Amino acid sequence: MNEAAALLPPSVGWLLLALFSALWIGLGVYWGRRNKSFEDHALAGRNIGLALGSATAAATWITSNTTMLAPQFALELGVWGMLAYTTASFGLFLFAPMAGRIRKLMPTGYTSGDFFRLRYGRTAWAIYMVFTLFYSLTWLVSMAMAGGILLNALSGIPYAWGMTVILGVCVAYTMRGGLAAVIGTDFIQSLIIIVGVVIVGFAVLSHVSVEQIHENLEATRPALLNVLFPAAIMAIFNNLLFGLGEVFHNNVWWSRAFAFRDGVGGKAFALGGLIWFPIPVAAGFIALASGALNVAVPAADMVGPLVVAHVLGEFGAIAIFIVVFCSLASSLDSLLAATSDLLTEDIYRKLLRPDATPDKLKNMAQYVTLALGLFTWAVCLPRIGTLASVLFFAGPLVGAMIWPIVTGLYWRSANATGAVGGMLLGAGVGLVCYFAIGWYVATLMATAVSMVWVLACTHLSKSRFDWAQLSETA
Amino acid sequence: MSFSAEFLSTIIYGSLIWCALTGLGLAALLIRDMKNGDIW
Amino acid sequence: MLSWQADGPVLLQIADAPDLSAPKLLYEGQAKSYFLSGLANGDYYLRLKGVGGTISAPLHVSVVHQSLTRALLLVAIGALVTLAIVVTILWGARDE
Numbered sequence: 330m331n332e333a334a335a336l337l338p339p340s341v342g343w344l345l346l347a348l349f350s351a352l353w354i355g356l357g358v359y360w361g362r363r364n365k366s367f368e369d370h371a372l373a374g375r376n377i378g379l380a381l382g383s384a385t386a387a388a389t390w391i392t393s394n395t396t397m398l399a400p401q402f403a404l405e406l407g408v409w410g411m412l413a414y415t416t417a418s419f420g421l422f423l424f425a426p427m428a429g430r431i432r433k434l435m436p437t438g439y440t441s442g443d444f445f446r447l448r449y450g451r452t453a454w455a456i457y458m459v460f461t462l463f464y465s466l467t468w469l470v471s472m473a474m475a476g477g478i479l480l481n482a483l484s485g486i487p488y489a490w491g492m493t494v495i496l497g498v499c500v501a502y503t504m505r506g507g508l509a510a511v512i513g514t515d516f517i518q519s520l521i522i523i524v525g526v527v528i529v530g531f532a533v534l535s536h537v538s539v540e541q542i543h544e545n546l547e548a549t550r551p552a553l554l555n556v557l558f559p560a561a562i563m564a565i566f567n568n569l570l571f572g573l574g575e576v577f578h579n580n581v582w583w584s585r586a587f588a589f590r591d592g593v594g595g596k597a598f599a600l601g602g603l604i605w606f607p608i609p610v611a612a613g614f615i616a617l618a619s620g621a622l623n624v625a626v627p628a629a630d631m632v633g634p635l636v637v638a639h640v641l642g643e644f645g646a647i648a649i650f651i652v653v654f655c656s657l658a659s660s661l662d663s664l665l666a667a668t669s670d671l672l673t674e675d676i677y678r679k680l681l682r683p684d685a686t687p688d689k690l691k692n693m694a695q696y697v698t699l700a701l702g703l704f705t706w707a708v709c710l711p712r713i714g715t716l717a718s719v720l721f722f723a724g725p726l727v728g729a730m731i732w733p734i735v736t737g738l739y740w741r742s743a744n745a746t747g748a749v750g751g752m753l754l755g756a757g758v759g760l761v762c763y764f765a766i767g768w769y770v771a772t773l774m775a776t777a778v779s780m781v782w783v784l785a786c787t788h789l790s791k792s793r794f795d796w797a798q799l800s801e802t803a
Numbered sequence: 804m805s806f807s808a809e810f811l812s813t814i815i816y817g818s819l820i821w822c823a824l825t826g827l828g829l830a831a832l833l834i835r836d837m838k839n840g841d842i843w
Numbered sequence: 844m845l846s847w848q849a850d851g852p853v854l855l856q857i858a859d860a861p862d863l864s865a866p867k868l869l870y871e872g873q874a875k876s877y878f879l880s881g882l883a884n885g886d887y888y889l890r891l892k893g894v895g896g897t898i899s900a901p902l903h904v905s906v907v908h909q910s911l912t913r914a915l916l917l918v919a920i921g922a923l924v925t926l927a928i929v930v931t932i933l934w935g936a937r938d939e
Binding site: 373374376377378379380381383384408411412509512516519520523524526527530531534539540542543544547551554555556557590603604606607608610611614617 | 804805806807808810811812814815816817818819821822823825826829830832833835836841842843
Binding site: 404405407423426427430546548549550551552553555557558559560562563564565566567569570573620623625626627628629632731732735736738739740741769770773776777780 | 844846857867869870871872874875876877878880881882883908909910911913914915917918920921922924925927928929931932933934935936
């Protein structure tokens with residue numbers, strides 16, 4: 330990105346950044362005062378209602394990836410690119426019944442790590458922790474980097490400053506307010522994102538009709554309209570499974586399953602999926618308009634902001650800036666909170682200090698959040714571009730965890746041999762495929778191999794798990 | 804075989820209207836929760 | 844991804860014949876680079892036209908997409924795995 334291409338003057342960028350930072354931190358401090366113990370801090374008192382629950386499920390899943398990558402996918406892979414992206418909402422739809430089951434089996438559970446430890450024992454738990462921490466940390470790093478890069482491209486704010494501010498703000502309000510602050514801000518952020526996407530979408534359509542877009546694509550980029558575009562359809566299920574694995578395994582989603590009030594979980598995740606579902610098309614189609622509007626796109630990942638700024642000028646650039654900032658914050662905060670809870674509960678409380686008081690645990694969780702923020706900041710500062718691509722290695726890892734989790738929740742015959750072997754074999758084969766064939770088969774192969782292994786082990790196993798072992802008393 | 808202009812406009816307008824409706828729905832849901840006093 | 848050096852606005856044209864006998868206009872304006880995507884299989888020729896009428900030498904681009912058979916095979920495996928996951932979750936716990 331060259332500096333001249335910034336869409337907003339830095340002063341406007343800083344002003345917007347300051348306004349929203351103050352808002353989020355203020356809300357974090359305000360909501361944080363409700364939290365007395367670790368349970369309040371990590372799980373918001375286990376009493377989240379339907380409105381906040383649905384909004385947080387959707388908002389957390391709307392990352393900068395959704396609002397920025399959807400246009401990029403549309404430009405590279407066409408209509409299929411957008412449609413395929415909407416399937417990521419299946420992760421939320423399918424997690425809905427699982428969330429109810431998790432709440433029922435583990436009424437006092439805290440984290441997904443608790444599940445692995447109680448269900449499959451220490452070995453499976455250790456592998457799970459390595460996989461999920463790898464995934465969570467690379468995701469944190471890639472989002473903080475994306476934040477710095479996007480703020481720089483949109484407003485010319487230097488990369489290091491933009492990244493520092495966005496990360497610092499999220500750390501500050503997550504530390505102070507815990508999950509309550511994360512979920513409360515998620516509600517506001519999801520409304521802002523939805524309104525922003527709708528306004529921008531209709532504004533673009535008032536400048537160029539769908540017929541014009543279609544005509545231009547047919548003339549200059551016909552493959553984008555091709556129903557059988559190989560590059561677009563071969564990755565559909567790979568990406569779908571990546572999404573499923575992300576939602577099923579990560580403590581971001583499990584902590585919400587524990588935090589939602591009894592009976593809310595299933596509905597909230599299903600509604601969250603419905604809210605999320607149209608976003609990739611609504612945010613992505615503007616990229617297809619770039620040709621008809623005669624917008625030159627120097628790099629595929631900037632197509633969204635460029636088209637919007639071309640059509641709407643400074644107002645559009647401000648709208649995009651706010652939408653991007655909200656989508657980044659709504660995911661960064663969730664990941665910070667969930668990962669810090671995982672480390673606090675699974676490592677500190679269960680391994681090191683079983684007798685820690687609730688108050689002490691809450692303090693510990695806050696320090697872990699701060700430490701995670703500092704770690705992410707230190708890794709992001711040099712801006713090593715290839716770092717973000719490490720996230721793709723996580724595909725096989727999360728894919729290999731799908732079957733152990735699903736069968737572990739529903740089948741008494743699922744066992745540790747199946748889970749450990751499924752995760753290791755699946756991830757191994759997936760990574761080999763990643764290098765030998767390509768990224769677009771890695772998650773698919775990992776999930777398929779792990780499925781075969783897990784099914785074979787459960788079929789041969791005589792053990793029957795006693796569900797009561799999952800509801801350990803805190 | 805190509806996606807038609809009608810298909811394209813259906814998914815684009817459909818998704819934008821869907822987004823607008825879910826936005827309103829969320830706001831309505833929050834007001835309902837607030838009235839019952841059980842936001843959280 | 845194309846980039847070029849120019850002093851003024853340019854026209855970017857594309858055609859499927861080496862002599863660019865029937866060019867289509869891709870872009871017209873001040874930009875210095877352009878992300879090209881979505882072409883069907885085949886050979887393409889691109890050229891730039893400056894304001895003063897200067898014309899660049901054509902650039903040859905060959906587009907070969909992934910095999911459709913392999914793509915459909917991957918879709919089939921993926922559909923099977925996904926379906927199995929959906930069925931397992933919806934079937935739920937039946938042996939309690």
